[in-house]
Amino acid sequence: MNEQFLSADIRKKLREFELQVQFTCPACRGRASDASAGSGSSCLGILGPSGCGKSMTLKSIAGIVEPDSGSIILDGRELFNSSRKVNLKPQKRRVGYLFQNYALFPNMTVEENILTGLKAGKRYGEAQQKQRVLEMMERFRLSGLEKRYPAQLSGGQQQRVALARILAYEPEALLLDEPFSAMDTHLRERLRLELASVLSEYQGASVMVTHDRDEAYQLCDNLLLFSKGHVIAAGKTKDIFNDPGSVEAARLTGCKNISRIEKLDEHRVRALDWDNLELVTDKTVTEDVTSIGIRAHDFEPVAEPEGMNRIPVENPKVSEMPFEWYITLQNGLWWKIGKTIHTHSADGLIPKYLRVAPEAILLLKG
Structure with a gap:
């Protein structure tokens, strides 16, 4: 995968404030040794309270909602540009979006859920799709669970299925929307370590939104602090924690x-x-x-x-x-x-x- 980055400069009027966001996120550069210790990858974190515009930012990048103005560029491709009337459909953006509840199809088995991602991407033939599903099942330690349905899986297994489905078609950007919000407290630490391992191997741009400062510190090298739709601090995560600069x-x-x-x-x-x-x-x-x-x-x-x-x-x-x-x-x-x-x-x-x-x-x- 070539050198990649994700940049966004968007505005959108919301009920209580106007979302105004500008940032550039470089591609991840995996460090497996760091991930095994629970350190952050090169994932960009967006930290802020509920309702501050974090998820709306991800949905704008994914194409789920349309900003009022601005631009979104991924690896040199314009995903959105209001002045040039560009607004690619979500399925053409090559952006993987991990929802808070993982959005698995309850009436599909594990292998069928993973296969839906490949079919949506339309990059693989039928034989390639089957081989890719097997590869992802092995990579995410899901072998033996092929015929199970989401309701028969643990929270950690559901997360791995969702990540396998997203990464199967090799998206150029990975968006993580509060990935641990549905988890019991005792599961979160183990799942953070698992996600850190996934991010350490991923070579695209990745962005994670969270309201949990521990998640942001552990998983993200770089950080944006959000408040009412605005970025109030940006930089290296450890630098921001060591010197936040403002009361907020x-x-x-x-x-x-x-x-x-x-x-x-x-x-x-x-x-x-x-x-x-x-x-x-x-x-x-x-x-x-x-x-x-x-x-x-x-x-x-x-x-x-x-x-x-x-x-x-x-x-x-x-x-x-x-x-x-x-x-x-x-x-x-x-x-x-x-x-x-x-x-x-x-x-x-x-x-x-x-x-x-x-x-x-x-x-x-x-």
Whole structure:
């Protein structure tokens, strides 16, 4: 497969806002060793809350809905161009779309479901179609399930059938719409690893939408953060999590400690929402910084009050979770402590003071 990319620059008026999206997604470059460890592939992630335009973006690329204006290009082919009156039908776009519920035909067997993808593509003769089905059955570990119906399969098996059906006709782009939303929690981690393995071998452009930051971090090297139809942050996934840049982006990436600030000097601020706590930052506090953020796992317990960025632990409220303790301080800060197998109580784990390193303080705009 030649060097490929997917680019979209589209607008569509929705009920509550106008979707305005522009991005370019390069082809995946598989790294099997990374996938086996659960790392991301070169998949582009779109992370945002429900109703922000994520799925509408995928449907526009797939040809299920038509944007009001703009263009969509895949490997040099125009799939959509409003000014040139180009709008290819979905079956001519060579785009694979994995729906949230997988959209398997309930009255068809596994092999029949996979075969429908090949027939729709019209690229293979009958003998080639049968051989291709066998190849996909083996690749996705479905051998022995040929005659079963979707209702007789587990959630993971259904996902593999859906991926086999899509990838059988070798689409040039793979679109994943909340692929784990229908899964029970205990299945998701295993299925993430399986999907990471599939993406590591796929050589086309791939885009996954999700509202789960863990999925985005684990499966996607690059990330777009969506809010009300707009991209509010774009870049390498780890870079965005390390430095989200804005209050909204910080919240989308899971930061629970956010406070408005008063700037004291280039490296000192007063946190107005945390009892006017004074903190030293590593990065320069520019005039457009309005807030700071601290991730709940970035606090360090300390015994002494002396030193930079000490925070007294007064009247803490303790909430027990299955594998962690959530500690809420009197000033509103929230801290997370991981449990060990021998941890039966938070008593003795809560120090007199916490410290946050200057480099762990996020400087946020907006």
